[in-house]
Amino acid sequence: MTPSLAVIFVNYRSSKLLLDALSSLYRETAGTPPDVWVVDNASGDDSRDRILDAFPAVQWIDMGYNAGFARANNAGIRAAGDKDVLLLNPDTIVLDRAVEKAYAQLCDSDFVACGVQLLNPDGSPQISGNFFMKGGLNHLLLLPYLGALLRWIGYRSGTKVPNVREAGSVHPVEWVSGAFLMVKRSAIRQAGLMDEDFFLYAEEVEWCARLGKVGPLCIFGEERIIHLQGETVQDGKGYSGLTTRKDFQLMLSNHLRVRKQFGVGWFLVLLLGYTAGVPVFFLGNIFTLRGLSAPAQFARNVARLWWWTPRIIGGRPHFYKVL
Numbered sequence: 001m002t003p004s005l006a007v008i009f010v011n012y013r014s015s016k017l018l019l020d021a022l023s024s025l026y027r028e029t030a031g032t033p034p035d036v037w038v039v040d041n042a043s044g045d046d047s048r049d050r051i052l053d054a055f056p057a058v059q060w061i062d063m064g065y066n067a068g069f070a071r072a073n074n075a076g077i078r079a080a081g082d083k084d085v086l087l088l089n090p091d092t093i094v095l096d097r098a099v100e101k102a103y104a105q106l107c108d109s110d111f112v113a114c115g116v117q118l119l120n121p122d123g124s125p126q127i128s129g130n131f132f133m134k135g136g137l138n139h140l141l142l143l144p145y146l147g148a149l150l151r152w153i154g155y156r157s158g159t160k161v162p163n164v165r166e167a168g169s170v171h172p173v174e175w176v177s178g179a180f181l182m183v184k185r186s187a188i189r190q191a192g193l194m195d196e197d198f199f200l201y202a203e204e205v206e207w208c209a210r211l212g213k214v215g216p217l218c219i220f221g222e223e224r225i226i227h228l229q230g231e232t233v234q235d236g237k238g239y240s241g242l243t244t245r246k247d248f249q250l251m252l253s254n255h256l257r258v259r260k261q262f263g264v265g266w267f268l269v270l271l272l273g274y275t276a277g278v279p280v281f282f283l284g285n286i287f288t289l290r291g292l293s294a295p296a297q298f299a300r301n302v303a304r305l306w307w308w309t310p311r312i313i314g315g316r317p318h319f320y321k322v323l
Contacts, residue, residue: 003034005083005085006035006036006076007085007088008085008088009022009037009038009090010039010087011039011041011043012040012042013044013045014091015045015046015051017090018090021088022036024095025088025094025099026055027094028094028095028097028098028099029099030097033057036058037058037079039072039073040060041063041068042062059079061075061079063075068200069198070194070207073087077188078193085185085188086183087181087182089179091179092227093225093228095119096224101222102114102182102223105223109218112187112214112216112217113176113183113208114217115173115176115217115218115220117219117224117225118177118179118226119225119227120227120229121228125165127164128167129174129177130162130175130176130177131173132162132175134262134266135258137269143273143277143281144281144295145280145284146277164219166221167220169222172216175204175208175209175212179225180225181204181208187215191211191214194206195207195260196319197317197318197319198257198320199249199319201249201253202253202254243294243297243298249323255270258270267312267313271306271309275302277302278295278299304322
């Protein structure tokens with residue numbers, strides 16, 4: 001039974017995926033279905049008509065502009081009143097009553113928030129939970145050549161792997177993927193809503209850091225959903241690029257999160273690491289004859305990070321949207 005749970009989807013031109021997600025949610029709920037809110041980020045298409053025609057019980061919120069992930073979810077969380085909430089991506093398929101089973105376990109535990117095991121479409125496990133690395137230094141692993149060296153040093157020194165690809169039955173973690181993030185209302189009252197400075201990426205990481213000060217988080221590994229990773233992002237899949245506008249949004253959000261969670265010093269360490277990665281990328285591509293277009297695009301994005309640095313360090317509220 002899930003009457004005390006509200007499920008929140010953020011929609012931006014993803015009605016086809018959302019129809020499949022909603023179908024699976026209702027199909028895989030044996031008891032009373034949860035309240036469902038769809039928060040639309042000015043899709044400008046027929047999403048509303050398509051969703052409400054198929055699922056008239058869904059409650060719809062129009063943001064009126066592309067508000068991103070944090071602001072849109074916050075609108076849904078506010079609308080849900082006193083209910084516990086599940087943030088669920090439109091590019092997900094619920095399996096074997098995963099939502100109500102996870103909710104029953106969460107309610108019967110001391111955990112304040114949980115995720116479930118995410119699966120790729122072929123059934124292979126996908127990273128579902130994570131641990132914080134001091135200062136967000138794990139972001140340096142994305143850097144070409146330099147990242148491979150840092151990864152080798154980390155393995156040689158026995159550094160703890162910062163993520164959980166395949167969870168046990170109950171696997172404590174420090175932050176949970178925003179594709180499926182279920183949170184008790186009592187924890188939200190203490191930790192606050194998601195930080196609305198974020199447009200896209202890293203907002204759930206920063207939120208989990210605050211939720212973790214209220215109580216522990218976990219992955220319920222026996223409950224599973226399919227996550228079509230990156231399908232709702234308009235500029236391609238994946239989260240490891242460095243050269244496109246989407247990649248810059250990710251870089252900016254990650255640096256912003258480090259500033260908020262760990263402070264200015266660690267933010268500067270990360271920024272200087274990315275800056276050092278520019279000449280390494282150029283030299284590596286020269287020696288491997290891979291061309292200089294990608295290093296030049298990366299250098300442009302790092303220069304843009306420096307342009308944003310005074311504002312980030314200043315710490316005043318700002319909507320960091322560049323897409």
